[in-house]
Amino acid sequence: MAVSSKRRAASSSAASDLSPSPSAPPRPAKKAGRPAVSTLSSNFPRIFDHSPKTTSNMPASVLPARTHTPSYHRPLLLEQPDSIASLLTWFDGVSSKRDMPWRASFVDPSDSASLAELREVYKKRAYQVWISEIMLQQTRVETVKSYWVKWMTKWPTIEDLAFASEEDVLAAWRGLGYYSRATRIHTAAKKVVNDPTMNGLLPDTPTELETNVPGVGPYTAGAISSIVFGKPVPILDGNVARVLSRQLALYANPKAKLTTDLMWAAADVLVKKAYEVGGEKGTVPGEWNQGLMELGSTLCTPLKPKCEECPIQQSCRAYQEADADTANGMGKQGAAVADLEDLCTLCEPFPFEEAAQDVSKHVEEEEWTKQKGLKRLRQATLPFGFPAPVSKTKPKMEQAQGKLTMSIERHVCKYPMKVEKKKIRQEECLVCIVANDESRYLLEQRPSTGLLASMWQFPSLTTSTTAAGPSSEESVKLFPCTPLPKLIDSFVASLLETKAKTSKKEWVGSITHIFSHLHLTMHVYKVALPTRAEAVNGTIQNVQDGPSKLGKTVKTEQVAEKNKNFGSKLGDAALRRWADADEVEAETMGTGMRNCWVALQMREKQLDASSKSTKTAGTKRKTSKS
Numbered sequence: 001m002a003v004s005s006k007r008r009a010a011s012s013s014a015a016s017d018l019s020p021s022p023s024a025p026p027r028p029a030k031k032a033g034r035p036a037v038s039t040l041s042s043n044f045p046r047i048f049d050h051s052p053k054t055t056s057n058m059p060a061s062v063l064p065a066r067t068h069t070p071s072y073h074r075p076l077l078l079e080q081p082d083s084i085a086s087l088l089t090w091f092d093g094v095s096s097k098r099d100m101p102w103r104a105s106f107v108d109p110s111d112s113a114s115l116a117e118l119r120e121v122y123k124k125r126a127y128q129v130w131i132s133e134i135m136l137q138q139t140r141v142e143t144v145k146s147y148w149v150k151w152m153t154k155w156p157t158i159e160d161l162a163f164a165s166e167e168d169v170l171a172a173w174r175g176l177g178y179y180s181r182a183t184r185i186h187t188a189a190k191k192v193v194n195d196p197t198m199n200g201l202l203p204d205t206p207t208e209l210e211t212n213v214p215g216v217g218p219y220t221a222g223a224i225s226s227i228v229f230g231k232p233v234p235i236l237d238g239n240v241a242r243v244l245s246r247q248l249a250l251y252a253n254p255k256a257k258l259t260t261d262l263m264w265a266a267a268d269v270l271v272k273k274a275y276e277v278g279g280e281k282g283t284v285p286g287e288w289n290q291g292l293m294e295l296g297s298t299l300c301t302p303l304k305p306k307c308e309e310c311p312i313q314q315s316c317r318a319y320q321e322a323d324a325d326t327a328n329g330m331g332k333q334g335a336a337v338a339d340l341e342d343l344c345t346l347c348e349p350f351p352f353e354e355a356a357q358d359v360s361k362h363v364e365e366e367e368w369t370k371q372k373g374l375k376r377l378r379q380a381t382l383p384f385g386f387p388a389p390v391s392k393t394k395p396k397m398e399q400a401q402g403k404l405t406m407s408i409e410r411h412v413c414k415y416p417m418k419v420e421k422k423k424i425r426q427e428e429c430l431v432c433i434v435a436n437d438e439s440r441y442l443l444e445q446r447p448s449t450g451l452l453a454s455m456w457q458f459p460s461l462t463t464s465t466t467a468a469g470p471s472s473e474e475s476v477k478l479f480p481c482t483p484l485p486k487l488i489d490s491f492v493a494s495l496l497e498t499k500a501k502t503s504k505k506e507w508v509g510s511i512t513h514i515f516s517h518l519h520l521t522m523h524v525y526k527v528a529l530p531t532r533a534e535a536v537n538g539t540i541q542n543v544q545d546g547p548s549k550l551g552k553t554v555k556t557e558q559v560a561e562k563n564k565n566f567g568s569k570l571g572d573a574a575l576r577r578w579a580d581a582d583e584v585e586a587e588t589m590g591t592g593m594r595n596c597w598v599a600l601q602m603r604e605k606q607l608d609a610s611s612k613s614t615k616t617a618g619t620k621r622k623t624s625k626s
Contacts, residue, residue, distance in 0.1 A: 041265045046070040048269055060320035061249070063411075066350045069342045073248040075266055076315035081277045083315045084270075084288075088278065090311035091291030094298070100141065101149055102132035103290075106283040107228065119201060126202040126228045127158040133220045134181050138516075141297075147176055158200055161186065162193040170455065170588040177591060179452055184215030204229040218264070226289050230282025232275035234267030235289045236260075239296025244270075245416035246300060249317030251347045254416045262346065267292075305412050308405065322411035326404055348417060424519050426466040426475060429567030431524045431596050432492055433458045433508070441584050442495065445575040451515070451566060457593045459576075460522070461491045462567030492527055494571050504528040509599045513592030520566050524596045 041048040047070050061068045077083055095103060107125050112118035131151060135144045151172055155161040161169070166186060173182035192198045192213060203209050206221035216224075222235035236244075241254065244266050252259040271288050278284030299306045313319055434442040443456045464475045479487050488505055508524040568574070579587065584597060 041269050044070070044262055044265055047074050047262070048265060060317065060324040063321060063325045064350060066251075066321070066347075068344050068347075070344045070346060072317070072344060073250055073262075073266075073346065075244075075247055075270055076317065077247065077270055077312065078273055080315050081273075083312045084274050084277045086311040087291045087295065088274065088284065088287055091287055091294055094294060095287075095290070098141065099145070100132075101145060101152075102128055104128070106230065106286060108282070122204075122228065123201045124157065126224055127161075128152065129224050129227050130202060130216075130220070131185065133223045134185055134215070135176065137181065137220075138178055139176055143176070147173075158189050158202075159193050161189040166454070167588065171586075174588055175591070179455060179588075179590065181215070183453060188214040188216070202228075204231065206231075206233050223289065226271070227286035230285055232272045232285045234264060234271050235293070236264055236267050237293060239300075240267060240289075240292045241296075242302065242416055243292050243296045243300045246305075246318040246412055247312070247316050249321060249415065251350055251415060251417050253348065253419055255419060258346065303413060305409050307409055307412060316412075318412045318415045319408060322408040325411065326407050351414065424515075424517055426464075426519045426521075427462060427566055428464045428475070428521045428523065429565075430461045430463050430487065430491065431458050431511075431522045431567075431593075432461075432488060432495075433524065433526045433596065433600055434492055434495065434529065435526060436529045436578070440578040440580050443577055443579050443584065443587065444495075447574075450564075451518075452590045455590055455593075456587045457589055458596060459491070459495050460567040461487075461570065462565040463487075463523075465565055488525060488527060491570060492529075495576065503530040508596070508603050511592060511595050511599060513590075513595065518566065520592060522592060522596060524599060526600055 058072060061072065104125065107118075107121055109118055112121055132144070132148055135148055135151075154172060155164060164186070166183070169182050169186045170179060173179055176182075192202060193200050195212070198212065202224060203212055204225055206218065206225050209216045209221035209224060210218065213221075219235050219237050222233050225231040225233045226235065241263055244250075244263055245254070248262075248266060250259070250262065252262075254260075271285055274288040275281075275284050278288075295310070295312070299310050307313055307316075307319055310316065310319075436442075442459060444459050446452050446455050446457060448454050463479055464477045466475045482490070485505060504527070506526045506528075508526055511522040511524060513520045513522065589597070
């Protein structure tokens, strides 16, 4: 049996923080993930300084050379208040269509009778937005909806979450993946509630949020600050970065720090401009930021952008370039060639494509020829009483327009620049579902840091691995000379205090699970222990009971040791316990390990059905003979 499970693609998520992912708690005091946004635009004076030299009113660059100066990337939106208003109006019209339960009206301070009442309203609203933004990272919107509602029903306030147990929090997160997010949320909730300054209320500025709340990076901080508190501060997730890269026609490595800094700077000046255009109303920053996210999620998509429906098409540099290219030879003029020393050094060389025939000119000539022939046909047939032929000009013109649209969208899709993905590390491991004669299964807890921290699993042993990167083709076999049956016996023996031989080893299947950084293949075996090994029930340390007198003593430093591999090494210590089938079913496990359990259940059902079928057939044969 082969089962495959894969993490949800980042490109389909609504929010993916473009700052480095925070490590799992506990962790030291954070350093700022980026410079203060107020200084970012000053790092790019040739783009954001408002002067004749940085004017946005320059024509689109001519393809394929695309020579331009840095000021070419100054957002056209800064000189187009109508386009800014257009995006705000568009978002107002679509914000409720996707039925996101975490979206709510802006908190108007004038609606509260007292500061104490306003504080409680802010506390609840900030908590709601915070949970939604963390859930939306690397997870599809449709998936998050039901989880968010259940979460808010179970823990309606941040205090409720702070007093919850870690097991309950991980159980509520089960199925969302990236479980370290749940651990960070729980840790942060306890800190926010217990901190005498915050006292349950998340800070209102990005700097304080990033500094004081574990797991909150620049994106999440900007979202909370703008959506809840109305601060004109930027956000930058994958959707927003795609929109801005096309608005600026910035063809640069999206992973480079210089590119990221420029994107943050552009997002910053734009949200402040929107705040100004919107009359400095507190509702505007959150609506603007959410509008950019919504635009990137629904219209300005990676592969099939709907440019004709875009409310800010007029300010899109990428669209202008494509439009000017398709209109070549029709009187449109591109940007003047800049001096060599003034050329933009931010952009990479644009991918060269052999210049295609001018679509519009070709279509125009083709239609002219057909129209001319049609006119002659009319003149020839009418005198003889034949009906005039029906003109097919309109469908052909629509077809031509469709070709133009596809040509434009093809160019727009080149932004942001595509970078070659790093090959992820490959690992194979042996997963032993160890069962005793009472049908209880051995579980162990993963280390408190690292991948799937503190979650329970069936004992796993890494058998081969590769390094990440270009040299990841060759795998290193960790047990090249050990036969598999002997390896299973050795591994199971290392898990138990009582040395007992396994009575039966049964192959269940191979499970493939893909993490963002790891391609994992789990070879699953059910290992049955004989009756004489019953005593091991009490020899494994229970997580609640502390070190067992009969069991192995688990060294804390060994348990906490971070292992880059998914599986363990022979002899690794861990908290272990026995659990019946119902307890295993209710336990919080990673998706891949959960699939191992499902595979075992499916196989046992198949074997059971096959056994019953064989018995039935045997009974029928005996009956027929008699």
